Amino acid sequence: MSDMRVKDRKVEYRRVAYYPGCALEGTGHAYNSSTKAVGKALGLELDEVKNWNCCGAMEVKNIDPKVQTYLSSRVMSIAANEMGAKVVMAPCNGCYHNLKKAEHDLAQDADSREVVDRLSKKAGHATYRPGQLETIHALDWIKHGIGEEGLKGRIRKSLEGLKVANYYGCMYTRPRHIFPEKDKGPGSESTSKPHFMDDLLEAAAAESVDFPLKTACCGGAHTLSDSDTSTKLVLNILRAAEAAGADVIATECPTCHTGLEMHQVRAEKVLGEKTTVKMLYFTQLLGIALGLSPRQVGVQENVSDGLELLRSKRLA
Amino acid sequence: MPIHEQSLIRPENLKTHDKLVIDGVDVSGHWSTFIESRVVTDYNERLEEEIAALPGGEYIHRCWQCGSCTNSCTVNAVNPDFNPRYWIYLIRMGLESELLRDKGIIWQCVSCNKCTYACPRDVVPEGVMKATAHWLELKGHTPKSKSMIFDEEFSGQVIETGKIEEGRIIRGFFAKTAQPLTQEWLVEMAKRVARRLPIKLGMLMGFAAVFRPRTRGWGRARRAIEEYVSEQHAKQRKALGLAELVEMAQSELSSGAKRV
Numbered sequence: 001m002s003d004m005r006v007k008d009r010k011v012e013y014r015r016v017a018y019y020p021g022c023a024l025e026g027t028g029h030a031y032n033s034s035t036k037a038v039g040k041a042l043g044l045e046l047d048e049v050k051n052w053n054c055c056g057a058m059e060v061k062n063i064d065p066k067v068q069t070y071l072s073s074r075v076m077s078i079a080a081n082e083m084g085a086k087v088v089m090a091p092c093n094g095c096y097h098n099l100k101k102a103e104h105d106l107a108q109d110a111d112s113r114e115v116v117d118r119l120s121k122k123a124g125h126a127t128y129r130p131g132q133l134e135t136i137h138a139l140d141w142i143k144h145g146i147g148e149e150g151l152k153g154r155i156r157k158s159l160e161g162l163k164v165a166n167y168y169g170c171m172y173t174r175p176r177h178i179f180p181e182k183d184k185g186p187g188s189e190s191t192s193k194p195h196f197m198d199d200l201l202e203a204a205a206a207e208s209v210d211f212p213l214k215t216a217c218c219g220g221a222h223t224l225s226d227s228d229t230s231t232k233l234v235l236n237i238l239r240a241a242e243a244a245g246a247d248v249i250a251t252e253c254p255t256c257h258t259g260l261e262m263h264q265v266r267a268e269k270v271l272g273e274k275t276t277v278k279m280l281y282f283t284q285l286l287g288i289a290l291g292l293s294p295r296q297v298g299v300q301e302n303v304s305d306g307l308e309l310l311r312s313k314r315l316a
Numbered sequence: 317m318p319i320h321e322q323s324l325i326r327p328e329n330l331k332t333h334d335k336l337v338i339d340g341v342d343v344s345g346h347w348s349t350f351i352e353s354r355v356v357t358d359y360n361e362r363l364e365e366e367i368a369a370l371p372g373g374e375y376i377h378r379c380w381q382c383g384s385c386t387n388s389c390t391v392n393a394v395n396p397d398f399n400p401r402y403w404i405y406l407i408r409m410g411l412e413s414e415l416l417r418d419k420g421i422i423w424q425c426v427s428c429n430k431c432t433y434a435c436p437r438d439v440v441p442e443g444v445m446k447a448t449a450h451w452l453e454l455k456g457h458t459p460k461s462k463s464m465i466f467d468e469e470f471s472g473q474v475i476e477t478g479k480i481e482e483g484r485i486i487r488g489f490f491a492k493t494a495q496p497l498t499q500e501w502l503v504e505m506a507k508r509v510a511r512r513l514p515i516k517l518g519m520l521m522g523f524a525a526v527f528r529p530r531t532r533g534w535g536r537a538r539r540a541i542e543e544y545v546s547e548q549h550a551k552q553r554k555a556l557g558l559a560e561l562v563e564m565a566q567s568e569l570s571s572g573a574k575r576v
Binding site: 022023025026027051052053054056057058059060061062063064065066067070071074115118119122123124170171173174175176191216217219220221222224225226229230232233261262265266268269270301303305 | 371372390391394395424426427428429430432433440443446450461462463464465466467468470471474475478479480481482483486489490493500501504505508509529531532533534536537539540541543544545548
């Protein structure tokens, strides 16, 4: 039965609806271009959700949580009802989290269903019904759509000798109850010690260092409104990665990535604490392993200058 | 004389005297320090209900004070005064004046959801923190926190156009919180990007925002959301007794005007 399931995903994930979200059109542009480039190199197709809207990130829920549920439900409704998609992929942890949370709330809570139905009708589109779509992260997409074995056969430039701290952040794993498919034992993702990014980059021969702060918080929600706290939290993460011997922190969320980059600079300027570890999106690292150039995966767009590191490892 | 567990006593409740004579006996030196006992008289019996009426606070009644939230808390690790378990206790007991002692830091919850993950009773402490911060502002105990200003700036744009543009949010937020955009670390970050990519810098700071992203045909959704949000806000004001307060103030003003 489990073999059946694996086979299904290989087929289902070959072509999925794609929800980039606002950050990937702004500061996380390199994550967007590298995700698309990696998909292309792996033969995985992306159909961008038509005329999508913002998921509300970490902010709209503080004004009204059910409006945030509605925002996600509209995106899912378009993917399911107007595009006929079965699977929607969101590379941004915030978008991914919110779609998952909306799915959970709509399945479990009658009030949420009522509010979403009311707003959807007034807005003039079909109401999203829970169960119509499966929401996945870019990590699931590659892990289940291609798999480590599939990746190994396509590696053109081994990442051997590159020490990576895999950083997953908060929204990919917490709270546990909105990710019913996680924590299901071998083969499934873990919410306490996530490993999908480790698995994929190890398939490209990178070395995952033992990094205790995989799911620590970067303070992204208050990156500008409480910068001092965010700087302390980021500095912890950077220092832990350096202590673990990492050359680079691999990221899978535009908010985390920008937060690490911003507060690395801020820690240096405000606290006089200099760290040298670099940040690259995991899709940038995978892209390079698949033979793409640093420019094709947008390394030049990062604040943290990964080019020098890639050159020193003969990857650029 | 050293006092055991002195860290548990508030400094203002420690009374130390250099010279002290009690009933004609000079006790200076040895017996010179006293702890003023705490007396709480002003319970707000509706405090828990009020927090529960705000989004996020709905499940506060489930708490059994295990402390998993504080134990797992990201902000607590940075600032030990940040104590969700304690605040939930105070709210449930109606100890409003005690809660107000920490009014300046409750908004600092970073929504990492470690507490919600750890909570064995599904209290959603992260939501309770947001509800409490919101309550403090609605009741006028604290000015709008920077976090709330950011949330409003962000949500305002989403509701208006369906999408956000980061540069516009950053500019709006810095303007509303009266912070200069030319802070040294921001300038340094901009320089590092500019070396390689002047266009990205433009996007980041919004200087070159060519067009404003928006979702097509968003108008109907916008009106529906605005209508819903204003309904919810009215409900919340009612639950917190704010509507009555406004009415009282208005009637007092008008009766005052009559007297004059």
